Amino acid sequence: MDVHVRYEGDDDPEKCTARKLARFEMAELHRSNRGTPYGVVLDPFAERALSPADRAVGDVLVALDVSWDTAEAEGVALAGEHRALPYLVAANPVNFGRPFRLTTVEAVAAALIILGDRAHAEELLSKFTWGETFLELNAEPLQRYADCEDSAEIVAVQGEYLDRGDDERAAE
Template identity: 65%
Template sequence: MGGIFFKGIVFIVENNWSVVECHVYYEGDDDPEKCTARRLEKFDKAILYRKMAQVPYGVVLNPHADQALSPADREEGLETLVALDCSWESAEEASFRMNGVHRALPFLVAANPVNYGRPFRLTTVEALAGALCIFGEREAAEDLLEPFRWGETFLTLNEEPLRRYSECDDSTEVVAVQDDYLADDETTE
């Protein structure tokens, strides 16, 4: 990749410019036809890196992290989201050795055709969109998901938990909402 140009999501919030950059470390071990990260790059919605040392510092979406993502991460000035794009078979803890603040996404359900309805089995674009929603940037998430037929379905399936997570003050509250949501879900079954 030659020079790095900003490719990300720029949107206006309350008449102020706000930028959330979406970056992806791309391992290239999954099916290129189904790779959401490559499609994000194609539509100039994220920057892909093939060398971990090139990945910028930011909030690393890591399913093995000890702390849940919350709006507080955005408020601390962390305007960069970083995801790892790899197959689920290789998504081991060692794969997430990037510099940054590591955060786990709370309970969300996949809408992609491969893992539809499975909790926590998100594609790269679903993870980034979920994080944007938790940061209170639903319009940016919609824009990110626009190239995918099932993108709107992801937001619909997760509408209530994403709304509730975005209203939390910190990671502890996000985990409490997740536990409450899962308990409510179990009692309705």
Template identity: 65%
Template sequence: MKLHVRYEGDDDPKKCTARKLARFDLTDLHRSTGATPYGIVLNPHAEQALSPADREESGNLVALDCSWESAGKALFEMPGVHRALPFLVAANPVNYGRPFQLNTVEAFAAGLCILGEREHAEKILSKFNWGQTFLELNDEPLRRYAECENSSEVVAVQQEYLDAGESDGSDE
């Protein structure tokens, strides 16, 4: 699967995982929506979760790279099939341990794992000293999501993690 980034360039270039992936020729950066190819768009505002059923949808996986402060719904208006990633925890130094706060390479890796391309995910994460930690922190959910047949099953598995998190917080 080919990786593409709709690149806003509004975050710290030294911490930008999309730019680092591009330096290693592991993704293509696109400065406009029109230049961004059709594909599976990883969109936290999407109404349907990414699932293995999306494997045949496109040969492209597309992510938006921008700061979390500017990641509004309008920026995600790109051509393609929009899918949300399910519950996962960030391993990057900026958002470590925060659910749903993945950076671009973590989003790509999660999408690749769910779509059955774990080796590709491992390859892109290997460029970051914390990359393996992302796979370790999310090993069980990523494997479970990849075993689902469709978005509904992914959402059901996600709900188990969300319910477990709520019960953990209420026991304090």
């Protein structure tokens, strides 16, 4: 899949995983919504979960690399099929261990695995010292999500992980 990123440029350039992917020519950055191609848009506010069924949309994957303050508005304005990633845990140094707080490269890699392109995901993550850790932390859920057929199955599997987290917090 071709990886594109709607890029705002409002974060620390040294920590920006989208910029690093672009430097290695592994992703194309877009500074405007109009210039961003149509495809599967990874949108944390989308109503449907990404699933293997979304391979039918085409070969373009678009990630958002914008501030959380503007993510909802920017995502809505992008043309494409908007999908949210299911429960996964971050491995990046800033948000290590926190669910749903993925960097752009973690989000793209997770999406690629769910869509059946693990080799591409591993290639992207290989550029980051913690990339392999992301795969290790999320090995079981990523495999389970990739084995699902549609968004409803993804949501059901995600529910198991969310319930497990609720049970662990209640036991503390």
